[in-house]
Amino acid sequence: MGMIVSLLVLSGLIFFHELGHYLAARYMGVYVEVFSIGFGKKLFSFRKFDTEWSISAIPLGGYVRMKGQDDSDPTKKSYDEDSYNTKTPLQKIFILLAGPGANFILAFILYFFIALGSPNVLSPVIGQVLKDSPAFIAGLETNDTISSIDGVKITEWKEMADMIASSEGTLNLEIIRDGFIEYKLLTPKLRESKNMFGETIYKKMIGIGSAGVTHPLELSVSETFSYATEQTIFASTMIFTGVKKLLFGEVPAKELGGVISIVKLTSDATDSGWMSVLFFAALISVNLGVLNLLPIPALDGGHIMFNVYELIFRREASEAIIIKLTIAGWVILFGLMGLGLFNDVNRLMG
Structure with a gap:
């Protein structure tokens, strides 16, 4: 089939x-x-x-x-x-x-x-917390849900990761734990990672992994057009970049x-x-x-x-x-x- x-x-x-x-x-x-x-x-x-x-x-x-x-x-x-x-x-x-x-x-x-x-998207629910990471030191735990960062509401894991990667200085996280709201202060650190092309990069992270929890993405008509436009542009940019990296030997x-x-x-x-x-x-x-x-x-x-x-x-x-x-x-x-x-x-x- x-x-x-x-x-x-x-x-x-x-x-x-x-x-x-x-x-x-x-x-x-x-x-x-x-x-x-x-x-x-x-x-x-x-x-x-x-x-x-x-x-x-x-x-x-x-x-x-x-x-x-x-x-x-x-x-x-x-x-x-x-x-x-x-x-x-x-x-x-x-x-x-x-x-x-x-x-x-x-x-x-x-x-x-x-x-x-x-479509289902990853929810900002924490799975693994790396020992001695900023998240670990701040007291974040498995199954905590990050609901906002510096007052900006978070609904998807990607939103959270992008905000952390582009952050400057200390972040104020609002989390939900067992139905109660708590606030945590932490400062992301540069860590070695891999991008989608398998290249070694350094980006700001707090030392957490996703719990794999998902939720359906509910969009209005205008948001649906925006989603389709953003995804098409993202895919095009990704493939153009991948071809360039392949041609210049940056990707094996x-x-x-x-x-x-x-x-x-x-x-x-x-x-x-x-x-x-x-x-x-x-x-x-x-x-x-x-x-x-x-x-x-x-x-x-x-x-x-x-x-x-x-x-x-x-x-x-x-x-x-x-x-x-x-x-x-x-x-x-x-x-x-x-x-x-x-x-x-x-x-x-x-």
Whole structure:
């Protein structure tokens, strides 16, 4: 079941990405020859809206083939009125941005529905208290609930952690213990920690761990829009930062995952319920949007790069350079896919 859900989620995200390109191309008057989910041998196809719609055997991507634009052969061009090649650089950039844009919009919609479903968030209930930590010295105990810090009401563990990390000096904590309110003064200390990328960092902490208690997040309509916006921006920023760190060697290449990781994580999310599947689908959707904006010639970002060149210098990049860079782009892509697959297999083998 998990495998089927994984393939459906991945295919759905690819469909929306390509649909963005398709709709933008049609809006710009470009004839779309093929809309395909998957690569390789065609399993099923039909013709509608003057376009061939197909599902192919390898469900690891998809493509929209426009008249005059073919990544497999950059020399195949057409200068008919309904061709991609006759459009202005800005029109082509609009078509290219529409794919990643569709992924970001889809992620926002998914986060919106997640918010409507009242997702569970960690409550500020203390579990472990480290010995000799600021919390230990101040007398905080397991099962204490932190209700406010310096008079600011706290409802989530993340709010509390962010306030502590950005604090200056001594904090006044209001806690609830056995139904009674108590006040504790303490000063956070810099401690070694790990961030989401596995890097060693130093941040202000008080030496407590979560008890794992959760509560549903009840949001108004305006708060639901804010939640979806914040989550989409956070996921986008996180993935952009992760890609940058990977490219600059700040994160080891062994952290790169491939399609096996995506399928496994989606399968695991399926076991945890529909809310987890939506969370993961939104994250992967943002991932697809970000990765396709990378300036690699075989990706949308690479084509955008060529069109920006044409926009600035008022001429197309030479065909020879485009061909060489496109080949290099495919080499990079297949190399990254191979590395991701290699890492996935290593993880599975322990």
